[in-house]
Amino acid sequence: MEAKYDRASEVKAFDETKLGVKGLVDAGISEIPLIFHHPHLTSTAPTPPLPSSTMTIPTIDLGGGVFDSTVTRESVISKVKEAVERYGFFQAINHGVPVDVTEEMRDRVCGFHEQDSDVRKKFYSRGNTNKVTYNSNFDLYTSPSANWRDTLSCFMYPDVPRTEDLPEICGEIMLEYSKRVMGLGELIFELLSEALGLNPNHLKEMDCTKGLLMLSHYYPPCPEPDLTFGTSQHSDRSFLTILLQDHIGGLQVLQDGRWVDVPPVPGALLINLGDLLQLITNDKFVSVEHRVLANRGYEPRISVASFFVHPLPSFRVYGPMRELLSEQNPPKYRDTTVTEYTRHYMARGLDGNSVLHQFKI
Secondary structure, eight states, rough: OOOOOOOHHHHHHHHHHHOOOHHHTTTOOOSSGGOOOGGGGGGOOOOOOGGGGGGGOEEEOOHHHHHHHHHHHHHHHHHHHHHHHHEEEEEEEOSOOOOHHHHHHHHHHHHHHOEEEEHHTTTOOOOOSSEEEEESSSTTTTHHHHSEEEEEEEEEEEOOGGGGOOTTTTTHHHHHHHHHHHHHHHHHHHHHHTTTOOOOTHHHHHTTTTOOEEEEEEEEOOOSSGOOOOEEEEOOSSSEEEEESSSSEEEEEEEEEEEEEOOOOTTTTEEOHHHHHHHHHOOOOSSOOEEEEOOOSSOOEEEEEEEEOOOOOOOOEEOOOOGGOOOSSOOOOOOOEEEHHHHHHHHHHHHOOGGGGGOOO
């Protein structure tokens, strides 16, 4: 029998501590609060592992030859095309973001979440009024179950935040890392444009690089990891996402109806396509459902997800690209805006159901 409790008041009480999941861990809890329980987890048998040959997300070398040699660039475009059509994900190596920058970014994000709680609390908020927000679960009040993670969130482009508006412990590296990610993103959008048979600047001219939202996640060890998630099943609302993660692991991708582990590749950045790119490519490229298991280790998992998505409001209309349509390939989605799509996405929260279905013709 399910325990009866007042979920709304428990959620509010947790939120008002302004300490996030880290606060619960610091308090030494041995059982997670009911608001974090995902009921179906107790009744769902684990997915039997697939043979390892089918579990590999492609690793693509974006080294200097992408610029220097037509042959190399065409080879990379071919690999990117295959990866995003088949998997929706790939690991990028030799991506041009220096290792000292990625390591400092991870370390400083960890430092933000582990610093004195009074300093963290200053950034704790909900809604879009603050440039920089720190909280636990953006959909805390709308989702059926909360996830075991805290997040520092900030739009880094097009309006670059001032250093003094960012947390002192990680502000400078956030600016440096996001500048590098913008450059990498522009390269990937060029390769994706060419993979579609279009001009290299096509997706950029559609404003796919117009905004960059950075979410710096902290997944502390969980005392009951089989009862909750780090991040529950979802696809991204972005055009493209670039993920920096540490060595801990826990990310899984839905492939052919099964959950597949995505082990971290040292030095790599994980690239995945978002819903908006699936929509404008008319399903040629796929935005794949993924999730993060609750952390069952002894040290926190750190990840930084950089989403190429517009800040709101954004009224540019997006629909399947005319260049890709034909009698044999009619549009599968109606037109929308980033504002409308985001409104649907935020209202639904991370409930495991793709918002794309609501825009199907």
